[in-house]
Amino acid sequence: MQEATASQVSLTARHIDGLIEALREDGYTVVGPTVADSAIVYDEIASTADLPEGWTDMQQPGKYRLSRRDDRALFGYAVGPHSWKKYLFPSSLKLWSTERAEDGALKIEAGPEEVPKYAFIGVRGCEMAAIRVQDRVFAGGRHHDSDYMTRRESAFIVAVNCGQAAETCFCTSMGTGPAVESGYDIALTELLDEAEPRYVAEAETSIGAAYLQRLGAADATAQDAEAAQQVVEKTVASITKELDTDGIKEMLYGSREDNRWDDVASRCLSCTNCTMVCPTCFCHSVTETSDLQMSSFEHTRQWDSCFSMEFTYVAGGVVRDTTRSRYRQWLTHKLGSWIDQFGTSGCVGCGRCIAWCPVGIDITEEAAALRKSHESSPKEVEDAT
Amino acid sequence: MTTEAKTQSKPKLAVWKFASCDGCQLSMLDLEDELLAITGAIEIAYFPEATRSVVEGPYDLSLVEGSITTPHDAERIQQIRADSARLVTIGACATAGGIQSLRNFRDVKEFTSVVYASPQYIDTLRTSTPISDHVKVDFELRGCPINKRQLLEVITAYVANRKPAVPTTSVCIECKRRGTVCVMVANGTPCLGPITQAGCGAICPAYNRGCYGCYGPSEQPNLPSISAAWLELGASRQEVVRAYRTFNAAAPELAEESERIASE
Ligand code: SF4
Ligand code: SF4
Ligand code: SF4
Ligand code: SF4
Numbered sequence: 326m327q328e329a330t331a332s333q334v335s336l337t338a339r340h341i342d343g344l345i346e347a348l349r350e351d352g353y354t355v356v357g358p359t360v361a362d363s364a365i366v367y368d369e370i371a372s373t374a375d376l377p378e379g380w381t382d383m384q385q386p387g388k389y390r391l392s393r394r395d396d397r398a399l400f401g402y403a404v405g406p407h408s409w410k411k412y413l414f415p416s417s418l419k420l421w422s423t424e425r426a427e428d429g430a431l432k433i434e435a436g437p438e439e440v441p442k443y444a445f446i447g448v449r450g451c452e453m454a455a456i457r458v459q460d461r462v463f464a465g466g467r468h469h470d471s472d473y474m475t476r477r478e479s480a481f482i483v484a485v486n487c488g489q490a491a492e493t494c495f496c497t498s499m500g501t502g503p504a505v506e507s508g509y510d511i512a513l514t515e516l517l518d519e520a521e522p523r524y525v526a527e528a529e530t531s532i533g534a535a536y537l538q539r540l541g542a543a544d545a546t547a548q549d550a551e552a553a554q555q556v557v558e559k560t561v562a563s564i565t566k567e568l569d570t571d572g573i574k575e576m577l578y579g580s581r582e583d584n585r586w587d588d589v590a591s592r593c594l595s596c597t598n599c600t601m602v603c604p605t606c607f608c609h610s611v612t613e614t615s616d617l618q619m620s621s622f623e624h625t626r627q628w629d630s631c632f633s634m635e636f637t638y639v640a641g642g643v644v645r646d647t648t649r650s651r652y653r654q655w656l657t658h659k660l661g662s663w664i665d666q667f668g669t670s671g672c673v674g675c676g677r678c679i680a681w682c683p684v685g686i687d688i689t690e691e692a693a694a695l696r697k698s699h700e701s702s703p704k705e706v707e708d709a710t
Numbered sequence: 711m712t713t714e715a716k717t718q719s720k721p722k723l724a725v726w727k728f729a730s731c732d733g734c735q736l737s738m739l740d741l742e743d744e745l746l747a748i749t750g751a752i753e754i755a756y757f758p759e760a761t762r763s764v765v766e767g768p769y770d771l772s773l774v775e776g777s778i779t780t781p782h783d784a785e786r787i788q789q790i791r792a793d794s795a796r797l798v799t800i801g802a803c804a805t806a807g808g809i810q811s812l813r814n815f816r817d818v819k820e821f822t823s824v825v826y827a828s829p830q831y832i833d834t835l836r837t838s839t840p841i842s843d844h845v846k847v848d849f850e851l852r853g854c855p856i857n858k859r860q861l862l863e864v865i866t867a868y869v870a871n872r873k874p875a876v877p878t879t880s881v882c883i884e885c886k887r888r889g890t891v892c893v894m895v896a897n898g899t900p901c902l903g904p905i906t907q908a909g910c911g912a913i914c915p916a917y918n919r920g921c922y923g924c925y926g927p928s929e930q931p932n933l934p935s936i937s938a939a940w941l942e943l944g945a946s947r948q949e950v951v952r953a954y955r956t957f958n959a960a961a962p963e964l965a966e967e968s969e970r971i972a973s974e
Contacts, residue, residue: 601886
């Protein structure tokens with residue numbers, strides 16, 4: 326778009342500080358990217374001083390390194406090891422507890438304490454898409470996860486259109502980025518053509534528009550609106566990783582006995598890292614613990630993984646008792662049967678599972694190898710169920 | 711119920727020591743806040759580290775620390791097994807031979823001749839072996855030392871007659887749940903987390919160190935793959951062998967992989 330629309334305003338870092346302050350005043354717990362322990366993670370922030378100014382990341386299969394940029398960009402990197410699911414779907418959550426009184430009566434207490442009202446700063450296109458995927462999982466069916474819904478409904482989202490992708494990014498293949506599609510309150514595009522970064526901001530919701538108005542910023546110029554468009558185009562052009570999604574579900578359903586599963590199983594550690602970092606993975610288990618007197622009991626939900634053998638334990642034994650079967654489950658579900666289950670791919674192309682796999686297993690490479698072998702010897706497409 | 715009858719019905723617990731450092735038994739004494747509850751639910755019948763009073767067996771639950779390193783101990787464990795309804799090993803020594811199982815890879819006679827002035831008085835076995843090599847073990851609690859929370863869970867589960875909630879997945883799952891940045895990926899620091907059983911709560915990576923493998927191999931550990939990753943990060947073959955030969959050196963998977971790397 327050449328012309329600045331009325332809803333696009335031009336911000337500086339000072340305005341973003343003003344936004345963070347306003348959100349905090351309104352009772353939001355503001356979380357965003359920050360540098361800690363050699364990576365850009367998500368944590369509570371108080372101002373732009375907590376953002377990774379002038380930092381970027383280098384990402385490859387099994388490798389992540391921080392380095393300095395030669396500008397003062399606040400959002401000059403891609404996604405790191407954390408995702409917003411740590412706030413919407415916490416890694417450990419007390420669901421409920423029971424106390425047995427002296428007279429034997431049971432007192433049941435509802436679990437999660439008060440849930441904070443979050444404002445997320447710096448949500449990327451792939452991440453917004455991942456939140457939409459988890460919305461379907463936790464709130465899309467007949468049974469809703471009330472804790473997820475509470476967190477999700479109160480969350481305020483400041484998205485960022487990516488100005489820089491990592492080598493591991495493939496949102497362009499998944500149709501999720503680098504521009505943020507929908508679901509945010511405010512979206513920013515960072516312009517770095519001057520020493521002081523500028524931000525073209527637009528609101529998708531009325532609450533987002535109200536915050537922008539409170540900042541009292543000027544409308545974005547036509548040139549800045551155009552420059553913002555180019556930022557995204559440049560990022561699109563820089564993305565090299567690809568995943569061919571054409572008929573991928575059928576391809577995977579037809580590859581159940583492929584030898585590639587043995588090949589990847591020889592490298593895979595079954596360590597669960599890919600599922601832990603994946604922003605759409607939702608698997609969890611619930612454990613019940615008691616005290617020695619058998620008078621108080623606690624039900625806790627925690628992140629679990631299809632790479633855990635115990636996770637597939639049912640009466641009689643473990644269902645997926647080899648790494649081959651577990652990796653096959655992960656990839657086939659993520660890229661294939663997820664479509665049957667939730668009407669969307671389970672992958673948004675963020676590349677986290679590639680970078681944070683300690684042995685650098687690349688989901689796009691595995692899928693490509695399976696496709697190659699599938700195409701050289703097409704097997705009958707069967708129903709996976 | 712009279713107090714007398716109540717005491718009678720409490721399960722009897724015994725804590726035994728073999729070749730070990732006592733650290734795992736100390737984990738039990740470390741349960742300061744829960745000790746009263748423990749003694750309320752079970753009778754501590756034999757625990758020389760804590761009390762001199764001894765109640766005769768048989769015992770309902772025996773916790774065994776340490777590995778078997780002498781002919782005398784090899785006999786003693788048989789009697790303990792016979793006297794115990796349930797036998798749970800605590801710690802890396804009892805479960806996988808401990809650091810003292812380094813002798814398994816060498817000639818122990820040579821060691822004793824170098825270390826002791828009168829080696830003829832040393833009556834020791836050629837190997838240090840886990841309790842499960844000698845008697846049937848009902849549950850193995852991992853760790854060097856064990857985690858006191860897990861120990862409490864094992865005792866609680868025993869009292870409630872249920873399976874202990876002790877995970878067998880890798881340390882990585884705990885590392886990620888607590889939000890630690892992976893030291894292997896972000897710093898290139900070799901880490902044994904991916905092949906080590908969870909339980910400690912992923913302490914070392916949270917302090918920027920690779921996991922040392924205190925809890926021994928996780929379920930189905932892929933050792934050749936982690937060895938290759940370590941070598942690629944610049945660890946020497948000797949360093950890889952050393953990483954496998956620590957507290958759990960005699961765990962079969964680790965022993966086999968360390969031999970493989972050492973012989974390459
Ligand atoms: S995958 Fe796309 S949207 Fe996600 S961080 Fe990379 S470039 Fe941005
Ligand atoms: S499968 Fe991998 S690339 Fe896809 S969304 Fe999950 S972590 Fe990101
Ligand atoms: S693919 Fe990588 S991260 Fe995932 S379980 Fe296997 S080794 Fe771990
Ligand atoms: S630091 Fe070690 S334990 Fe943690 S995720 Fe990385 S490899 Fe696993």
